[in-house]
Amino acid sequence: MKRLWKWLRPDKHPAIERNRRRFAEFDRDRPIENCEFVSLDTELTGFNHRKEEIVSIGAVRIRDLQIVIGDNFFSYVRPTKSIPKDSTLVHRITTSQIKTAPPLQEVLPEFVDFCGDALLVGHYIALDMAFVNKACRNILGARMENPCFDSMRLAYAYQEVQRRSYYDAIETRMSYNLTELSKRYRLPLFAKHDALEDALQAAYLFLFLVKRLQAAGCVTLRDLDTVGSGSPF
Amino acid sequence: MASGNNSRAVAPTLVLDFFRRILPFSELSAATLADLAKQCVIAHYPKGSIILRQDLTEVTHLHIIQKGGVKEYIASDDTMVSLKDFSGEGGSFGALPIFSGKRADFNVEAVEDTFCFLIKKEAFLEVVRNNPRFGKYYLEAFSEDTVGAVYSELREATVRSRGEDAFYLFNLRVRDVINTLPETVSGRETVQQVGLRMAHLRVDWLLVKDETGSVVGTVADRDLRTKVVAEGLDYDTPVVEIMTPSFRTIPAQATCFDALLRMMREQVDHLVVEHRKAIVGVISAHDIIVYQGAAFLYPIRDIESQRRISGLYAVSQRLPMVVRTLLTEGARANNVTKVITLFNDNLLSRLLRLLTDEIGPAPVSFCWLNLGSEGRKEQTFKTDQDNALVYEDPQNGIDPYDVEEYFRTFADKAVEHLQACGYPRCKQKFMASNPRWRQSYSVWKGYFEEWLLHPIPPEVGLARIFFDLRPCHGNAALGESLREYITVHARGNDRFLRYLAGDCLLASPPLSFMGDFIVEKDGKKSEGLDLKVRGLSPFVNFARVMALRYGISETETLARLKGLTEDGHLSQALYADAREAYEFQVQLTLVHQLKMLEAGLDPDCFIRPVVLSDLERKTLKETFAVIDRLLEQVQETFGLSSNALS
Numbered sequence: 001m002k003r004l005w006k007w008l009r010p011d012k013h014p015a016i017e018r019n020r021r022r023f024a025e026f027d028r029d030r031p032i033e034n035c036e037f038v039s040l041d042t043e044l045t046g047f048n049h050r051k052e053e054i055v056s057i058g059a060v061r062i063r064d065l066q067i068v069i070g071d072n073f074f075s076y077v078r079p080t081k082s083i084p085k086d087s088t089l090v091h092r093i094t095t096s097q098i099k100t101a102p103p104l105q106e107v108l109p110e111f112v113d114f115c116g117d118a119l120l121v122g123h124y125i126a127l128d129m130a131f132v133n134k135a136c137r138n139i140l141g142a143r144m145e146n147p148c149f150d151s152m153r154l155a156y157a158y159q160e161v162q163r164r165s166y167y168d169a170i171e172t173r174m175s176y177n178l179t180e181l182s183k184r185y186r187l188p189l190f191a192k193h194d195a196l197e198d199a200l201q202a203a204y205l206f207l208f209l210v211k212r213l214q215a216a217g218c219v220t221l222r223d224l225d226t227v228g229s230g231s232p233f
Numbered sequence: 234m235a236s237g238n239n240s241r242a243v244a245p246t247l248v249l250d251f252f253r254r255i256l257p258f259s260e261l262s263a264a265t266l267a268d269l270a271k272q273c274v275i276a277h278y279p280k281g282s283i284i285l286r287q288d289l290t291e292v293t294h295l296h297i298i299q300k301g302g303v304k305e306y307i308a309s310d311d312t313m314v315s316l317k318d319f320s321g322e323g324g325s326f327g328a329l330p331i332f333s334g335k336r337a338d339f340n341v342e343a344v345e346d347t348f349c350f351l352i353k354k355e356a357f358l359e360v361v362r363n364n365p366r367f368g369k370y371y372l373e374a375f376s377e378d379t380v381g382a383v384y385s386e387l388r389e390a391t392v393r394s395r396g397e398d399a400f401y402l403f404n405l406r407v408r409d410v411i412n413t414l415p416e417t418v419s420g421r422e423t424v425q426q427v428g429l430r431m432a433h434l435r436v437d438w439l440l441v442k443d444e445t446g447s448v449v450g451t452v453a454d455r456d457l458r459t460k461v462v463a464e465g466l467d468y469d470t471p472v473v474e475i476m477t478p479s480f481r482t483i484p485a486q487a488t489c490f491d492a493l494l495r496m497m498r499e500q501v502d503h504l505v506v507e508h509r510k511a512i513v514g515v516i517s518a519h520d521i522i523v524y525q526g527a528a529f530l531y532p533i534r535d536i537e538s539q540r541r542i543s544g545l546y547a548v549s550q551r552l553p554m555v556v557r558t559l560l561t562e563g564a565r566a567n568n569v570t571k572v573i574t575l576f577n578d579n580l581l582s583r584l585l586r587l588l589t590d591e592i593g594p595a596p597v598s599f600c601w602l603n604l605g606s607e608g609r610k611e612q613t614f615k616t617d618q619d620n621a622l623v624y625e626d627p628q629n630g631i632d633p634y635d636v637e638e639y640f641r642t643f644a645d646k647a648v649e650h651l652q653a654c655g656y657p658r659c660k661q662k663f664m665a666s667n668p669r670w671r672q673s674y675s676v677w678k679g680y681f682e683e684w685l686l687h688p689i690p691p692e693v694g695l696a697r698i699f700f701d702l703r704p705c706h707g708n709a710a711l712g713e714s715l716r717e718y719i720t721v722h723a724r725g726n727d728r729f730l731r732y733l734a735g736d737c738l739l740a741s742p743p744l745s746f747m748g749d750f751i752v753e754k755d756g757k758k759s760e761g762l763d764l765k766v767r768g769l770s771p772f773v774n775f776a777r778v779m780a781l782r783y784g785i786s787e788t789e790t791l792a793r794l795k796g797l798t799e800d801g802h803l804s805q806a807l808y809a810d811a812r813e814a815y816e817f818q819v820q821l822t823l824v825h826q827l828k829m830l831e832a833g834l835d836p837d838c839f840i841r842p843v844v845l846s847d848l849e850r851k852t853l854k855e856t857f858a859v860i861d862r863l864l865e866q867v868q869e870t871f872g873l874s875s876n877a878l879s
Contacts, residue, residue, distance in 0.1 A: 063274075064274075065276070065277075066274040066275060066276045066351065067274060067275035067276075068274050069245040069247065069248055069270070069271075069273055069274065069275055070242065070245055070270070070271035070272060070273065071239070071242065072242050072243060072245070073239060073241045073242065074241055074242070074243045075241045107241070110239070110240070110241055111241075114239055114241070185346070186300075186346060187300075187348075188299060188300050188348060190247070196243065200247065204275075204277070204348065207275075207276075207277040208277055208279075208346070211277055211278075211279050211282075212279060215279070
């Protein structure tokens with residue numbers, strides 16, 4: 001059955017072709033501050049992994065390690081199935097907002113182009129990218145090639161730096177949830193469960209962590225990738 | 234690359250909402266704000282990082298602090314660091330170097346983990362070009378706009394229930410209220426003719442002219458009743474014989490407020506309005522009150538009509554209401570303190586006259602002196618009693634013992650009644666009921682001689698309030714003569730003045746605000762500020778010592794500053810700033826105390842930054858800087874070293 005789907009996969013969309021060309025040759029030894037990032041978040045229909053669909057995408061650009069707040073991306077997405085009531089509550093998205101929203105077929109290519117050659121940032125970004133790339137394969141014919149950085153993993157790395165330099169007691173029960181981390185680091189707090197606000201929250205967290213990891217000797221993207229690939233202890 | 238034509242971008246509400254809350258951005262149009270917000274970037278500076286380096290950093294952006302805080306300081310060659318400012322949430326830095334096109338003027342260092350909104354230099358300058366008021370905020374301390382805004386904010390804080398109903402008492406001129414020339418009669422006309430004339434014109438008051446046509450007096454309804462009817466005078470009597478041969482005038486450009494105060498002080502109902510020496514009209518309290526709805530000032534008139542001292546207790550309770558109305562109507566601090574002083578003076582004077590009626594006339598003439606803030610006419614709400622009594626040296630067989638006994642009873646009762654009227658007793662016993670401060674003229678002169686010739690620090694500090702004495706009731710000449718003695722003898726007395734000057738330098742103002750804290754020059758933080766000790770006293774002390782030094786006999790702080798400026802001892806610029814700064818602090822104190830009184834608390838001067846708006850903090854911070862300039866001038870004038878400051 002799976003093989004059959006492969007045959008049915010559409011031709012590569014021009015947006016995803018551009019995306020693949022951008023990352024064909026990618027220099028991981030660039031200094032972090034010279035890179036462009038896009039912090040993103042997606043909201044999903046519900047918690048049932050198989051049937052979940054994206055209902056909104058929010059993203060904001062980070063250039064010169066500064067958040068370019070006007071350069072953002074936000075859209076609701078009209079799901080193919082009707083959304084269950086419980087998730088409506090979580091996202092504060094009303095049915096009418098969803099009904100008038102464009103379909104993913106329209107939003108996704110624009111999103112891929114918005115990301116351009118930026119590196120992607122998100123809190124537990126693997127989950128967001130799993131859904132984005134699933135949709136990309138189905139709709140655009142291939143996945144996005146942008147390298148990703150997980151602010152959650154960078155937070156592990158930062159805590160590890162802290163532990164090593166200050167011999168702090170290990171906080172094994174520390175929460176790495178986006179809101180809890182933001183509170184812990186005293187960042188400005190944003191509304192939860194809004195894709196753009198969560199993307200902003202992750203962007204603030206990313207700036208906070210990168211500045212500190214830079215101070216701890218993390219200079220290039222490769223360095224960041226290395227520290228960010230660790231797991232908590 | 235993808236940024237320009239992205240149809241899925243939304244307005245950055247985060248930045249917009251923030252800008253709408255802070256000055257001067259809140260003054261900008263929605264379109265301008267939206268434009269600025271769109272161009273804005275957000276940067277993060279970990280605690281301890283240097284954001285701008287003095288003389289090195291080209292300032293490319295205005296920084297507005299979203300969260301966290303920074304300190305601005307100058308580091309000179311010998312690594313001496315002088316702290317210039319702290320800014321917290323909503324504060325900004327980088328504006329001045331952008332205006333001047335020079336590099337950073339200070340080091341700016343994050344003292345907390347800080348997030349800033351950055352606006353490009355070009356975008357900022359464009360907004361400044363299109364909105365001159367916006368730029369003023371950054372350029373001018375005490376710019377008219379800021380001062381206007383902060384006062385209207387204070388007014389709103391006083392009462393929120395009232396709308397912006399227009400009230401012109403403080404803006405309207407006397408000339409705008411008078412609409413007819415005064416009616417006149419010739420002095421040779423008979424009282425009957427005058428009576429007819431008054432009935433015909435339906436006025437109760439006429440000007441009396443002599444043959445040459447110049448005004449020589451007034452005749453009122455009352456003159457006809459008391460001098461003609463009651464005395465059984467002939468109706469053919471020429472009016473010139475029963476007229477009141479004097480009249481009070483007021484310049485046409487005076488405010489209605491000043492006119493009202495004048496009438497209440499002089500206890501007259503009418504004033505003749507003059508313009509360039511010519512009489513252009515008359516104005517009555519009634520005219521103003523009808524025109525303005527200024528009936529809230531009636532309690533001041535009610536004082537005079539009390540026939541018993543206990544009646545004054547109730548009238549005195551109405552002062553907060555009078556002050557509330559004044560503040561609500563937009564009165565500035567000096568007008569409010571004028572009214573409070575007038576109220577208190579009239580009350581005191583009525584009380585002492587009723588007391589004299591009760592216990593009989595004094596064996597020798599005396600003068601009741603008000604000291605300290607009451608002496609300076611700068612009372613806010615019921616401050617402690619600070620008073621004293623001086624009496625004529627008993628001569629010609631008058632028994633000094635009888636004199637002492639009389640004034641002991643008089644002063645004890647007066648102080649007690651004043652307490653019942655709501656003026657608490659002075660804790661340091663600076664009151665006429667204290668025998669030490671109830672003495673004959675020659676003893677008082679001895680006191681001042683002693684203070685001036687042998688200034689011992691704690692004594693000089695205590696005696697400060699006596700140098701602000703003001704005769705309030707009785708034989709004013711006794712008090713005036715003491716004032717004159719002080720003015721003449723303090724002037725050349727360097728030793729005394731240096732003690733007083735040193736005293737000034739003991740209290741230096743805080744540096745700034747950060748978040749809800751006051752930040753001291755050494756970086757220490759505290760939660761509140763005693764505005765009387767740290768804010769008002771430095772102005773008062775400065776004005777006093779400088780006035781004594783240069784022989785200016787005024788006691789009011791603003792009048793002293795004005796006198797110093799006119800005589801060239803204070804620059805115009807510093808005078809203007811000092812006046813604004815001082816008035817603002819008084820206003821802040823008044824609003825604070827009124828709120829306490831209305832909440833049933835005893836008024837104090839302890840201000841917590843948490844209740845202050847951004848604008849109030851900014852203005853208050855500027856007043857601190859003015860105090861520093863005044864203290865520097867004290868140092869220079871009296872040749873005191875700067876370590877007296879720390």
